[in-house]
Amino acid sequence: xxxxxxxxxxxxxxxxxxxxxxxxxxxxxxxxxxxxxxxxxxxxxxxxxxxxxxxxxxxxxxxxxxxxxxxxxxxxxxxxxxxxxxxx
Ligand SMILES: Nc1ncnc2c1ncn2[C@@H]1O[C@H](COP(=O)(O)OP(=O)(O)OP(=O)(O)O)[C@@H](O)[C@H]1O
Numbered sequence: 001x002x003x004x005x006x007x008x009x010x011x012x013x014x015x016x017x018x019x020x021x022x023x024x025x026x027x028x029x030x031x032x033x034x035x036x037x038x039x040x041x042x043x044x045x046x047x048x049x050x051x052x053x054x055x056x057x058x059x060x061x062x063x064x065x066x067x068x069x070x071x072x073x074x075x076x077x078x079x080x081x082x083x084x085x086x087x088x
Pocket of ligand 1: 060
């Protein structure tokens with residue numbers, strides 16, 4: 001899987017997410033923002049091989065299948081690629 005997982009809030013306390021105009025939305029005074037789960041997930045629509053060199057090196061086996069070692073083409077950074085089967 002290629003997303004970062006963390007428990008940190010998306011935005012510092014007292015600041016909201018930027019709106020489409022690029023301005024920061026301010027929460028009501030005294031309101032604390034808490035985010036649970038994944039802070040952000042980007043769904044890519046292009047082929048993974050456009051951006052990553054996918055190797056046949058198996059890092060491990062999960063319930064959904066193999067986890068492969070891949071490398072970001074531009075940065076050379078190593079990632080783990082996890083496959084999911086989407087049910088109809
Ligand atoms: N980021 C990673 N770096 C290195 N190896 C990884 C990484 N992620 C997974 N692996 C390897 O792949 C194996 C399977 O991982 P995976 O997350 O698919 O397991 P899982 O708990 O069965 O998850 P799922 O049920 O979602 O398939 C791990 O046990 C580990 O050996």
